[in-house]
Amino acid sequence: MSINLLAMVKNYFTSEFTNHASSNLGENTTGISKALTAIIPIGLAGILNKSTSGTEGANEVYEKAKNSVNTISGTPNLTSHENVEKGNNMALSLFGTRQTPINGAVASFSGIKESSSSTLMSMALPAIMGLLGKHTEQNNLSASGLAGFLSSQKDHIIQAMPAGLTSVAGMLGLESIGSAAQTVSANVKSTDANSPIDEVHTISETPTAKWLVPLIVILIVLAALWYFSTCNQTKPSPATNIDSTGMIQNATNQSFIFPTTKTGNVFVLNV
Numbered sequence: 001m002s003i004n005l006l007a008m009v010k011n012y013f014t015s016e017f018t019n020h021a022s023s024n025l026g027e028n029t030t031g032i033s034k035a036l037t038a039i040i041p042i043g044l045a046g047i048l049n050k051s052t053s054g055t056e057g058a059n060e061v062y063e064k065a066k067n068s069v070n071t072i073s074g075t076p077n078l079t080s081h082e083n084v085e086k087g088n089n090m091a092l093s094l095f096g097t098r099q100t101p102i103n104g105a106v107a108s109f110s111g112i113k114e115s116s117s118s119t120l121m122s123m124a125l126p127a128i129m130g131l132l133g134k135h136t137e138q139n140n141l142s143a144s145g146l147a148g149f150l151s152s153q154k155d156h157i158i159q160a161m162p163a164g165l166t167s168v169a170g171m172l173g174l175e176s177i178g179s180a181a182q183t184v185s186a187n188v189k190s191t192d193a194n195s196p197i198d199e200v201h202t203i204s205e206t207p208t209a210k211w212l213v214p215l216i217v218i219l220i221v222l223a224a225l226w227y228f229s230t231c232n233q234t235k236p237s238p239a240t241n242i243d244s245t246g247m248i249q250n251a252t253n254q255s256f257i258f259p260t261t262k263t264g265n266v267f268v269l270n271v
Contacts, residue, residue: 003135005149006156009040009128012072021123025116032120035110038168039121041160042102043128045172046094048157051147061129061150062143064090065136068129087122090129098171109164 013036022029051061071083091099107117136146161169 002152003149004156005132005135005153006041006044006160008135009044009131012127012131013040013124021120025112025119027112027116031110031112032116035106035112035117035120036124037160038106038109038162038165039117039124040128041157041162042106042165042168042172043094043121043125044153044157045161045169046091046125047128047132048150048154049172050094051150058147059143060093061132062136062146065129065133065146067133068126069133069137070130071126072130072134083126084119084122087125090125091121094125102168102171105165105168109162 018029018032018036021027021032025032047061050057052058068086071086095102103117103121104114106121107114110117132146132150135141135149139145141149158169
């Protein structure tokens, strides 16, 4: 049975967590719930983007996931300063300079303070990583296996991104993630096996490539026809000698009847 990572993470952030967060952050539960609908796919997209950015990124996500398993408890704990600090470091690693505008976009979308959005993100990321780490342990995944699993969740993540946060989707490069995922997964597998990574250059089948080859073949055939027809037209005919008496003698020494233009007489010449 296929696993829906997005649903697994959503189920972890229960209504109990929403009420707890609302009380601690001084926000209404509606705003917290709406913020989480954005933070969860954004966090997953950041992790997916990092895991498909190269071998180093895939290994980093793998290690963080394994080290975050112990953060998973019955309900995420907003009062844990250790988890919040860990979440801040994760957000910086995943989003870099985009961290502040992403938190601002989530705050505007959900109607909560930007500081509350930042705290929720810092709380959510370690939990998401911990759930990934738990899945990794249960299924005995390698770094490449985890990267492949994350890649398989791309469609769910994109579909869960709220329509009002298209700018964040652009910042995270969601459209380009899929094309890189297969390459990274293959490279990480080679690294796991301690074998060199060969650079493979592929040429995609573009519309131009589809008609270019037949066109070249047609041009070659036309050129061949033109060449042979030209040779046939310019090929010299058997030599013919005409003497002053009106006799025609060709290369086979056969004789023909030929009227002379000077006398009007007709000479019959035998072979």
